[in-house]
Amino acid sequence: MKVVVLAGGVGGSRFLRGVRARLRQELPDGSGGTTAQLTAVVNTGDDLWLAGLRITPDLDTILYTLAGINDTDRGWGRVGDTERVSAELAEWGVGHPWFTLGDLDLAASIARTAWLREGIPLHEVATRLQARWPLGLRLLPATDDEVETHVVVDDPDHPGRRRELHFQEWWTRYRASLAARAFVQDCVDAAAPAPGVLEALADADVVLLAPSNPVVSIGTILGIPGLRDAVRATAAPVVGISPIIGGAVVRGMADACLTAIGVSTDAAAVARHYGRRSDDAVPGGGLLDGWLVDEVDAAGADALTRDGIRTRAVPLWLRDEASSAAVAAAALDLAAELARR
Amino acid sequence: MKVVVLAGGVGGSRFLRGVRARLRQELPDGSGGTTAQLTAVVNTGDDLWLAGLRITPDLDTILYTLAGINDTDRGWGRVGDTERVSAELAEWGVGHPWFTLGDLDLAASIARTAWLREGIPLHEVATRLQARWPLGLRLLPATDDEVETHVVVDDPDHPGRRRELHFQEWWTRYRASLAARAFVQDCVDAAAPAPGVLEALADADVVLLAPSNPVVSIGTILGIPGLRDAVRATAAPVVGISPIIGGAVVRGMADACLTAIGVSTDAAAVARHYGRRSDDAVPGGGLLDGWLVDEVDAAGADALTRDGIRTRAVPLWLRDEASSAAVAAAALDLAAELARR
Numbered sequence: 001m002k003v004v005v006l007a008g009g010v011g012g013s014r015f016l017r018g019v020r021a022r023l024r025q026e027l028p029d030g031s032g033g034t035t036a037q038l039t040a041v042v043n044t045g046d047d048l049w050l051a052g053l054r055i056t057p058d059l060d061t062i063l064y065t066l067a068g069i070n071d072t073d074r075g076w077g078r079v080g081d082t083e084r085v086s087a088e089l090a091e092w093g094v095g096h097p098w099f100t101l102g103d104l105d106l107a108a109s110i111a112r113t114a115w116l117r118e119g120i121p122l123h124e125v126a127t128r129l130q131a132r133w134p135l136g137l138r139l140l141p142a143t144d145d146e147v148e149t150h151v152v153v154d155d156p157d158h159p160g161r162r163r164e165l166h167f168q169e170w171w172t173r174y175r176a177s178l179a180a181r182a183f184v185q186d187c188v189d190a191a192a193p194a195p196g197v198l199e200a201l202a203d204a205d206v207v208l209l210a211p212s213n214p215v216v217s218i219g220t221i222l223g224i225p226g227l228r229d230a231v232r233a234t235a236a237p238v239v240g241i242s243p244i245i246g247g248a249v250v251r252g253m254a255d256a257c258l259t260a261i262g263v264s265t266d267a268a269a270v271a272r273h274y275g276r277r278s279d280d281a282v283p284g285g286g287l288l289d290g291w292l293v294d295e296v297d298a299a300g301a302d303a304l305t306r307d308g309i310r311t312r313a314v315p316l317w318l319r320d321e322a323s324s325a326a327v328a329a330a331a332l333d334l335a336a337e338l339a340r341r
Numbered sequence: 342m343k344v345v346v347l348a349g350g351v352g353g354s355r356f357l358r359g360v361r362a363r364l365r366q367e368l369p370d371g372s373g374g375t376t377a378q379l380t381a382v383v384n385t386g387d388d389l390w391l392a393g394l395r396i397t398p399d400l401d402t403i404l405y406t407l408a409g410i411n412d413t414d415r416g417w418g419r420v421g422d423t424e425r426v427s428a429e430l431a432e433w434g435v436g437h438p439w440f441t442l443g444d445l446d447l448a449a450s451i452a453r454t455a456w457l458r459e460g461i462p463l464h465e466v467a468t469r470l471q472a473r474w475p476l477g478l479r480l481l482p483a484t485d486d487e488v489e490t491h492v493v494v495d496d497p498d499h500p501g502r503r504r505e506l507h508f509q510e511w512w513t514r515y516r517a518s519l520a521a522r523a524f525v526q527d528c529v530d531a532a533a534p535a536p537g538v539l540e541a542l543a544d545a546d547v548v549l550l551a552p553s554n555p556v557v558s559i560g561t562i563l564g565i566p567g568l569r570d571a572v573r574a575t576a577a578p579v580v581g582i583s584p585i586i587g588g589a590v591v592r593g594m595a596d597a598c599l600t601a602i603g604v605s606t607d608a609a610a611v612a613r614h615y616g617r618r619s620d621d622a623v624p625g626g627g628l629l630d631g632w633l634v635d636e637v638d639a640a641g642a643d644a645l646t647r648d649g650i651r652t653r654a655v656p657l658w659l660r661d662e663a664s665s666a667a668v669a670a671a672a673l674d675l676a677a678e679l680a681r682r
Contacts, residue, residue: 052455085426088448091473094455103444107429110451114393114435132432 001027001036003332004200006142006231007210008043008217009058010075010251011243011318013065015210016040018324020066020136022332025325038137039200041227043212044122045149045185045220048168051095053109054116057168058217059126059141060108067133071102078104098173123194140200142221145191149216153178167216176253180260183216185223193227201230206335209240209287211250211316214270215257228284232277237338239290239331240274242267245316246296267293268300276308290334292316292327310338342368342377344673345541347483347572348551349384349558350399351416351592352584352659354406356551357381359665361407361477363673366666379478380541382568384553385463386490386526386561389509392436394450395457398509399558400467400480401449408474412443419445439514464535481541483562486532490557494519508557517594521601524557526564534568542571547676550581550628552591552657555611556598569625573618578679580631580672581615583608586657587637608634609641617649631675633657633668651679 003023005016016038023034043058057076064070064078071079081102089095101109108129115125121144130139149167156178164184170176185191201207212218222228231238244267249255255265263273271293275286291311293301298313305311314330317323344364346357357379364375384399398417405411405419412420422443430436442450449470456466462485471480490508497519505525511517526532542548553559563569572579585608590596596606604614612634616627632652634642639654646652655671658664 051451052458053451082425084423084444085448085451088445089452092448092452092470094452103425104429106451107426107433110392110394110426110447111430111433111435117393129433 001205002039002200002203003036003206003208004039004041004204004236005208005210006212006218006221007040007058007062008212009046009061011212012040012042012058012210012217013062013070014318014324015208015212015241015327016062016137017066017321018318018326018328019208019332021321021325022328024136026329026332033136039196039204040137040139041142041197041200041221042139043217043220044141044143045147045216046167046171047146047148048166050099050101050109051089053106053113055101055109056112056122056126056141059129059139060105062139063130063133063135066135066137066139069133077102081105096169096173099168121194123196138196140196141194142197142227143191143224144194145187147188147191147220147224148186149220150184150186151178151180152182152184153180171253176256180256183219183257183260185220188223188225191224193224193230198226198230201227201234201236204234204236205339206332207231207234207236207238208331208335209238209274211241211243211318213252213254213257214243214263214273215254215261218274222284222287228287231287232285237289237335238277238287239292239335239338240271240288241292241327241331242270242294242297242316244270244297245294250317266300267291267297268304271304271309271311272307278308289338290331292331292334310334342546343380343541343544344377344547344549345380345382345545345577346549346551347553347559347562348381348399348403349553350387350402352553353381353383353399353551353558354403354411355659355665356549356553356582356668357403357478358407358662359659359667359669360549360673362662362666363669365477367670367673374477380537380545381478381480382483382538382541382562383480384558384561385482385484386488386557386564387508387512388487388489389507391440391442391450392430394447394454396442396450397453397463397467397482400470400482401446403480404471404474404476407476407478407480410474418443422446437510437514440509462535464537479537481537482535483538483568484532484565485535486528488529488532488561488565489527490561491525491527492519492521493523493525494521512594517597521597524560524598524601526561529564529566532565534565534571539567539571542568542575542577545575545577546680547673548572548575548577548579549672549676550579550615552582552584552659554593554595554598555584555604555614556595556602559615563625563628569628572628573626578630578676579618579628580633580676580679581612581629582633582668582672583611583635583638583657585611585638586635591658607641608632608638609645612645612650612652613648619649630679631672633672633675651675 275282616623
């Protein structure tokens with residue numbers, strides 16, 4: 001079985017750990033792995049140049065989490081990391097005071113940047129980096145091209161004027177406190193999905209949308225030309241997992257993003273934003289065959305199902321690997337049911 | 342008084358520390374500094390790209406030594422440095438196993454590379470880096486252009502064939518054990534002295550050639566188009582300090598370099614290699630008005646003086662700041678004598 005997951009960083013990595021665990025239970029290969037093929041198509045809109053280095057936060061978060069070397073206390077970076085180089089860079093006035101990287105984390109960025117400067121495309125760089133650990137899945141950037149997410153805000157320094165920030169500055173420096181007026185995928189028109197992405201979607205038996213930010217993670221992936229169409233065109237059922245539980249975001253600040261694009265912070269509203277696959281009224285076309293909501297949102301499930309998105313309510317909190325695996329199991333079960341339809 | 346020193350890394354930094362100390366004694370400004378202006382024109386032929394970062398060993402060695410933060414035990418890098426990032430880069434297979442950089446050292450290279458990638462020229466980058474400490478002198482790269490020294494050797498893997506290595510590989514990896522057939526300044530024809538270099542030489546009251554490697558440090562500086570002519574054209578006396586004492590190199594492997602260009606490892610032979618300033622028989626033209634040799638080489642001094650290079654024998658070992666200052670004093674005294682001529 002071939003499973004493709006569209007994923008952002010933190011939520012994506014927790015969900016992917018669950019999918020990997022579930023596939024190992026359900027389709028074991030007899031040596032601790034699985035006969036299934038799991039591919040993650042990862043958001044690159046948060047990527048940035050910092051101190052002359054290319055930083056890819058979502059790819060790294062998933063890599064570190066799936067390798068079991070992530071820092072669970074801080075929620076980013078590598079466990080046991082130090083910040084000797086970053087402190088020194090601050091002395092030189094290089095980089096941003098609001099974006100600190102650990103030494104081991106910086107080493108990965110130095111390696112990545114060295115390879116990129118040699119002309120090696122990002123998907124191949126990602127292959128090299130993940131080869132160090134037996135992840136049990138394939139990480140693919142959504143695109144090799146530099147399509148960075150920018151945020152249009154009211155300029156805090158010049159009332160009445162607007163300003164465009166890199167997503168990381170808005171998210172990390174301002175903690176999404178400046179009201180977002182729009183999200184822009186810089187240079188998106190010239191971009192293409194990374195090699196392997198369209199093939200993975202076409203060959204998939206199941207496509208899952210991780211419970212990541214629907215706007216700046218999943219939305220950014222889908223904004224790469226050709227990618228949304230490939231999700232719509234796959235023969236596989238497409239099942240999404242709500243990142244909203246009981247009208248609140250599980251983690252991060254997705255509500256600030258949803259508000260900016262006029263979508264309520266509500267599990268059903270996000271499903272309608274993605275749209276049912278046959279719905280051409282959704283900009284770019286609808287995507288979902290199935291949708292998982294938390295049990296607290298069960299009341300809206302029937303209406304969604306009637307509207308063509310088969311919706312199931314299950315416990316959605318990704319507290320640990322076991323609970324994540326249970327969510328993955330529910331998503332895969334729903335996909336199997338949709339495939340038999 | 343304006344003093345300009347042409348300098349390589351280790352020998353250059355020790356000598357410069359002595360010149361700085363001597364000028365503070367001889368021409369004090371009343372607050373611990375000097376009224377004199379000291380400029381070092383520094384070799385950049387050892388510079389290299391490593392792991393996507395621009396490394397400038399001689400500039401850094403002088404910077405760290407003059408700032409008093411160099412590692413005197415290892416002889417390179419910063420005191421108290423760690424190698425956490427380098428160890429991680431080795432895990433990724435990035436960089437060279439024979440060239441390790443400390444974490445603080447790497448931070449300087451990250452900052453430098455970030456600025457260079459922004460289009461800031463190397464001399465301005467050097468200005469930014471040295472601004473952090475009150476060095477009491479100005480460090481100027483000989484050129485902003487990437488003119489890396491290559492070494493032509495007999496290929497150890499293919500007898501009968503020759504191979505061209507980066508100087509750092511020959512020096513650091515092979516410890517100069519492969520017989521050098523020639524030194525090449527890669528891309529030198531298109532290079533120019535960094536802004537400020539020609540001006541400093543034209544305005545100088547004294548020009549000193551540090552006891553650095555005559556071939557791959559001083560020779561590389563002089564190989565930048567226009568630089569040798571500027572040394573020859575300055576109204577200031579030009580005094581060199583022998584890097585050879587008693588027929589042996591003081592440090593490093595300058596003998597391997599001298600042998601390659603057919604010069605004996607001998608204080609007088611190096612002086613004749615530089616040539617007296619009026620000597621047009623030297624390729625590119627001679628440079629020296631004066632020359633310092635160690636007392637063990639006093640026997641050759643008179644012959645050199647008769648040949649037009651006024652030579653003085655003094656203790657030349659740069660053991661500490663005091664002995665370096667004494668050498669600097671002898672060089673400045675000789676220059677003053679030559680200026681009165």
